[in-house]
Amino acid sequence: MGNAFTRKLSRFADFSDDEFAALESVSANPEHRARGGDLIRQGERPDAVQLLLDGWAFRYKVLKNGRRQILGYLLPGDICDVHITLLNEMDHSIGLLTDAEVVTIPAQQLQELMERHRRIELALWCSVLVDEAILREWLTNVGQRDSFGRVGHHLCELWHRMNSVGLVNENEQFDLPLTQEELGDSLGLTSVHVNRTLKRLREDGLIELTNRRLTVLDPMRLAEVTGFDSAYLHLGHDPTAAMLRTPGG
Amino acid sequence: MGNAFTRKLSRFADFSDDEFAALESVSANPEHRARGGDLIRQGERPDAVQLLLDGWAFRYKVLKNGRRQILGYLLPGDICDVHITLLNEMDHSIGLLTDAEVVTIPAQQLQELMERHRRIELALWCSVLVDEAILREWLTNVGQRDSFGRVGHHLCELWHRMNSVGLVNENEQFDLPLTQEELGDSLGLTSVHVNRTLKRLREDGLIELTNRRLTVLDPMRLAEVTGFDSAYLHLGHDPTAAMLRTPGG
């Protein structure tokens, strides 16, 4: 039932049938986009929002010296910058890591959706707050952990995020469409050092990683050894309920 | 006219007299708080929000290994986590860098304020989005710049933020109540290395820093040499206007 978008937002709110229908209708008819392209670029001021129904995307900045920092991943169901109209322009770009299914929603239409359904608006804001929490953890990761903890913690986060949307199988495996170069640009490490660090994680029996497929052999131990605590992902509760006086549908 | 809070929010919206009055009334009667204390701690779920009218505060996380990452600064007029009720609990703490004047606003009251005045709600959301943009830049800074660019960029950001609230004087000076230890914890560097890097910045004639007072001798050149571009601070425009159909007051 539903698509990745409605599933993702359902984490934050208990929607009525009416609201579900509205969400479904706004996310119908995705278009196919090829990997490598950008959904939006730094400096642009778009009048539409992009919704990722399938595939992976990533936020990034490129510095004058050519270096690139990856700022976060968008997984299926994620929406990019609902609130772009509140700021003057994009301060980063969003690129596609894989082929993807994308819906383009005019800002106006999204605006109306949020005005009509406050619960949807709050759920969208929740996802912004969670993104920000993840960003804080990334900063902590890059600022304070050595390469071993940093890579391990990162994989742990991805395992949890993928797990929360049902994309981890019973063998703790999931598709990880990231090159070691991209992992490095997410973590402030070179691809060479990411490679050596992954080797250590493999040798320690914590992960397997071949062919863009990751197995977290022992999620508990990996979390333990990297100091991972999933609290910051704010999974699993319905926060909008308390903020709405109207009895929910 | 107004306090630091109304001035800060005015950056994001052109408020009516009515809205101004509401903002003033909610931010009356600050309490004095001593430096070193926490406004809120990781794991807590408060039912009130803290508004900083004077002084500096900082968001931070402490890891199991004892290391600390500073995640951002709150300057006068900043509010901490208006939307804490949307998530289940604080994933970080907020401490005071200086003695401060703080107003405690019950979540309920803030909730009503936002429901009554959509323009205020949008302005508060704007400040969340700007915080997130700053966080992205911090991650980029820590992930991709060497210590010289990192410290310089950081000081450049602070100069701009302080300047935007009128706290930089005609000699490009402002109070910077951060120890080198705290700068280090913001930047993922040790205090020793921050010290050596500040020395280089001084020798290059870019800054003076004594007694917690910073002079940016040549803001343009400092920005040039550190690759600083203030776009991400999203200063100086009125984004809420376009989103409100109702003719503003």
Add this chain to the structure above:
DNA sequence: CGTGAATTTGATTTAGCTCAAGCGGGGTGG
């Protein structure tokens, strides 16, 4: 003045970077 915290400087170590070369596998074109 005296005391503790913050800054400064020096000596040494090291984690991660750079440069460079080899390898593997999957897709393409002859």
Add this chain to the structure above:
DNA sequence: CCACCCCGCTTGAGCTAAATCAAATTCACG
């Protein structure tokens, strides 16, 4: 169908920016 080629992965050798450890100096404050 096979050869080739490109891209990503892997490994090695050496280098360097920043960390660590330690001591001296300055500063703020009582």
